[in-house]
Structures are given as C-alpha cells and as structure tokens.
Amino acid sequence: MSEIREVPLKPAFNQSRQAREAEVMLNHIVDDFIDNPAAMTYFYDLFRHAFIEGKALDREGPGIGTTCIQVPEELIYAAGGTPVRLCNGAYHYDQVGADFMPAKSCSLVKATLGRLHSEKAVPDVGKLELIVNPTTCDQKKKAAQMMEGMGYQVYDLDLPSAKDNEAAREYWRRVVKQLAARLQKVTGKKLTRQRLREAMAKTSRAQAAFRTLHNFRRKAPSLILGKDVFLVTNAYFFDDIERWSAAVEALNAELAQREAEAFSAVQKKAPRIVFTGSPPIFPNIKLPLLIEEAGGVVVADETCSANRMLYDMTAVDEWLLSHMIESIADKYLKPCTCPIFTRNDDRIRRLLDLVSTFNADGVVYQSFAGCQVYEMEQRSVAEALNKAGIPMLYIETDYSPDDMGQLSTRVEAFLESIKTRKRQARA
C-alpha cells in the first residue's frame, strides 16, 4: 500500500500577495536598467530571499525591534541583541494594518502594524523580544499600545520634541541610559565598556562604508542609481551588520573602478534629484524608480530610510561607559532632521547643503498621505528652496500602485522643466 501523502493546503510563499508585490518591484529595479553594478547582486539576492522566497534571516542574539531611527543600535549590539527596523513598505501589509488606524493615516505606520499582525510575515527576522518605539509622530506613539495588544513587549522611548532645548538634551541622555538598563534585562547580558566599544566599531564601520557610497554619488555624471542605493540602505533594516558593511565596501570598490574608467550610469544631462520626505522602503520604491525610469537620477536623499539613518557619526571625548552612552544619545537627537521636532531649520539647511554639494538640479518631496508632519513641513521647505532658486516637486502618495500613471506624468513633466531650465541657463 502506498502511503497517503498530505497535500499542502497553503500555496508556496512565493505565490502569496506580499511575495508577488515584492517580486514585481524587484524585477523593475533589476531588469528595467542595464549596467547594474555587479556588487548589487548581493542585495538583489538578499531581497529575493527575504521578500519573495520568504526565507528566514539568520541573526544572532535576541531580536529587538525598532520603529524609528532614534533607537541607539550600538546599545542593542552591546547588550548582545540584534536590532531590526520594523518600518514596512508593503502595500499588502498596509491593507492589513488599515484595521488598526483611522482611514486617513500614514501607509508606513499601517504597514508596520500590518506586518506585525500577520503570521509568517516578511522579512522574517525571527522572534522579537522587545519593540523599542520612539515617541516620534502621533501615529507611531499610538501604535505602541496596538503592538502590545498583538502580544509584543513594547518600550516607549521618550524622544523630546524640542531638540534645540538644552534641557531636552539632558533628558534624552537619561532616557537613553534607562533604555540601556532595560536592554540588559531583556538580553541578560551586561553592557560593559568593552562590549560597547565593539558595538560602536560595528556601527562606525557601517557608517564609514555608507559615507563612502554617499560621496561617490557626488560625481557627475552619476556612477550609481538612487534606486540601488535605496535598496542598499533598506537592507540595513534587517541584514547582518557585518555582512552588510562588507557588501557595501565591495560596492564602493566597484564604484571606485567605475570612476577610474570614467563610467557613467546615466545620460550626461540627466537631471540630478535630491529626494526628501516620507521614506521609500522596499517594496515601495515607487517614486525613486519613476524618477529614474523617466531619465532622472536620485543623487542624494534626506530620508530616514537612508541618509538620516546612517550619516551622522558619534564622537566620544572620554571613553568611559557613561560618557560613551551620552555621546551616542546626542547623535540620535541633535542632528536628527525628523519632521516631528517643533522646528526644523536643520532639515532645510541639510537640504540646501545637499543640493549644492551634490550639484543637484531639483528636489522631489514625497509625503505619504496622512503623514501630517511631512505634509505640514512642505510649505516651509518649498519656500526655502524657492528662495534659493531650486525647483521642487511635491508629491502626496501612499503605498497603493494605483497612482503610478498619474505620478509618472508629473515626474516626467518636472524633469522636462528642469532640462528646459538648464538649456535656457546655458543659452
């Protein structure tokens, strides 16, 4: 008698909606362009494994989820844990998460909740021992309790909303020290000076690699496209930090070679764009992709899924544990250009600096519908850029693919107007 074999009831993961969504996007990113850097293969494969095949990512130590960039990862590594940034970019999870949030809320927050609520969600980073939720925007603040309702342990990291204030800096240093204490409880490992040094070395290596990549993007014509760089920085959310750093260093080596060969990844006159606003997170790389498919190139960004997350580095004056933690705390507060702060001159100054030092022709400002803080800052940013004679395209969108046609028309028109401007300026 032959054994009766059970027919699997569930289809394979790669047939699922979230896998299909990721696959469509990844195929665009990879196949719509020629001359992808060979070193990008690591990242393409990583996303294919994680999002399309649904493979678990092997990571060491207790998983600590983070929901914004202000959670000091050095402390998590030093306490023996592994940080995982939970901010999600999938339209599928956006729809799942819609049950938790009012209709007019930000796709990112809904998708993050939706992913946490789903079983077998991707990227599969294993069990989360704790979610550290900085009190940034209102929607993220309120999400904390909902996550708790789903059975997660959530730690509110009280980020001050007026960072210019000296009292806020002192308060934030205390908050970060309390987090350090909590992390030690979760992991059961003591945070020592030596362990923190080692953790800082990891982060510092990653940041140095990121900065090198960032600097290569100053070159005109561009050596690499923005869609690839967004994929690289997105991988930082969940990839092993050492592997990630090595992969970025390999990419940098390839870009150095491209530079030596005077290689150009775009047409010579491709409009150079600085991207700002709500963060592109895979699979929602929609807008950067549209810009580059229309012949532009994203040369720099001011978003929390890339530049804002990795750019600013810690300086330590005295290598004693408490002072090291304080210095780390400062880095996560003082230079941060998150729109949740009461005023945001720093963000405007950073944008103006990026445009001038990266020789950019214009700015594309993405705001997720329902992300009030970015929507509210749009006006002041537009005014400042206008005053400096920098064209800006403001786009309100969400994770749904429905507006792709409309957006592509607007992006094309914007890029065309930049080209015309440049022609007229030359004439």
Add this chain to the structure above:
Amino acid sequence: MSKLRDAVNNVDLKRFRFWFQLAAFVLFVYGGYLAINLGNSLPMFSCGYIRDGRAGVCYLLPLQHQLARPWPQLFSYAGVAVLTGFAIFALWFIVLNKGWCGFVCPLGTLQDWLTSLRQKLGIRQSGYTHEQFRRLTWIKYVLLALLLLIPLGIGGGLWSHEVGAPFCQICPGRMVLPLFVGDFSQWTIDFSSPGKIVLTALGMGITGLFIVGAFVKKRFFCFFCPMSALHYLLSKPALLRLRKDGSKCTRCGDCYTACDMEIREIADDVTRKEIMTDDCTLCLKCVAACPEKGALKVDFANITFFESTEEGFIKRMNKGIRK
C-alpha cells in the same frame, strides 16, 4: 602639498597636544635653568613665583605692580612702562590668540593632566547645567576688573600695599607651579597684615578648589580665568582663528561633546563665522571631533592649516574605539 594637508587634517590631535603641552610646560617651568628668558609680558600663567625655573613671567604680575604706582607717576613717565608692557603682551598674544591657553599655559596643562588621571581612574566627568554656565561665565570679567582696579586704588592711596598684586595672591598658579621646582614656600598664610591674611587664606582655599575642581571637571579654572577674559577683549586682530561654516554644520553636537569648556555655541550657532567665544581655549578638540569637511577650521593669518574632515574624524574615532 595636498598630502601634507591630509596628514595635518588626519592628525591625532590628542597625542600632538600632549607632547606639545609637555614641551611647553618644561620650557616655561624649567627653561630658566638654561637661562631662557622670554620677558615678563607673557599671555599665560608662566608664573613669576617659580623663582629660577621660569622662562618668562605671566603678564598679570608686572601689570598689577605697574598699576599700583602712585598716580602722579603712573600718569606720567611710569605710564610709558605700562604701555610698552602692554604692547609686548599684545604682540605675544596676537600670534596664538587663545591658543596660549589650550597649548602653552602650564596651569592649563596641569588641569589636562588631572583630567587624564581621572579618566585613568575611571571616574566620570562633571559639568555645569546651562543655567549655571550662564551665571558663572561672568566671574572672569569681575576678576579682571578687580585685578585692575585694586592696584589702581593702591596707587591712588585708597588702600594700602598689603593688597598688592591681589590676583597673584589668590591665583592657584602661585602655589601649585613652584612645587614643580621643589618650592613649597608659597603654601603658607601670610600673617603680616590683615589684608595679606585674607588674600593668602583665600588663595589657599582657591588652590584646594582648583585641584578638586580640575579633577572632576575639565579645565575647571579656565572658566574663571581673568587672563582668558583679557584675551577675549583683545582677540579681534589675532592671527590664529577658529572659524565655522554654518552651512556645512549638521548641529550633531560632536564638537560640543568634545569641548572642555562646554561651549554650546560651537555646535548650535550656524550663523557666526568667528566662532571663538570668551571661554574658548583654542584647544582645537572641536575641529578634531567634527565629521563635516570644512565646517570647522583653524586659520593662521587667513591661511587654513587645519580643518575638520570626514577622513580625519573616522581615523581618530577608530583609534578611540580600538584602544
């Protein structure tokens, strides 16, 4: 040339300063034994009470003596001596600006050594709150005014010579620096007159405070130093300058964390180009701690010779991590 510039920008400032300060300390505390004499108008605490070892004298000592001359003299021929003394002082000062504090002053160096000792013992640093800072920062100007007015009052016959050179009597340099040439004679209270009793007793107390203060807080004394106040008033034409390009600053606060004097403007002020404040000692740690290229730079006679760079920052940072 660009290689040389990279080498300078990548300098391990901590080590460079340590050796530079040590050399300056040896020069000004023991140089006298080699018959080195750089005059008595030096813009830092090369203390006149180091009898034989000193290689020059702190300007505040002769200044207070000169101002205590009787007024008829002071406002005639003795005035010339005051003016020439001041001119020589100003010339010395203009070269290094407040760099005299961060790199040369023996009392400053001594405080840095106490800080190193504290770090070796694993004791954390203390600091002021922003409000304390604002309240205390005026003291150096008050001390400066007193050290000028009290001698003038003596010359005018308002009070007696007992309180001559009043600042030297309370300056910790007078008691601490002679120790390095084995002279303990300053560690006494002078009972010869009530004025001397008060001043020397005060000096004893302040010296105690200096040692304890410098041990818990970086450059504790410099915050109150009247020489520092005098420097600042003259700093306009100085050749060595600390400059900031606010457009390149991310206000990350790395420089502020490094600053021994807790000067907040260095990180937060993005409009002022000449960023040296009255508390600054031009130790240049802020430049070394800045990761943004050209955001902070040091000029000599308008030629930039040291500026913040990403490469230099990462090098120094990694050195710290690996230690």
